Amino acid sequence: MPACRSSAVDHRKARPYFASRSRDRGSALTWAAIRFRAHDWLGWMWAPLDWALRTRGRRDGFVALVGGSQVLYIVHADGLHTLLTYGWAWVAAAGGAAWWFLYWLGGKDDPKP
16 A cells, blocks of 8 residues: 555545535535425414314315315306306316315325214
């Protein structure tokens, strides 16, 4: 081994320094800090959603509200004929999306009745 190398460090096993690794770690740390700040500042906005997810009746009520508002919009904008012929697919899609979203947010366990 040459005399210029330190005997305390095995340079054959040392990993080379990459600026990209340092940059990636720095950006990950910055992103984590932004997420923590957003959680602290905007956490109060989840309170109504937590309230709605607490029981099954509230979840079903939210899905009914989404579907009912879609029905009212279609009837007001295009009339009852459009709702009865073309609109039911949109109502079902909106209700299904709302149900899936609440199911995904609430976890896979069944909420209390």
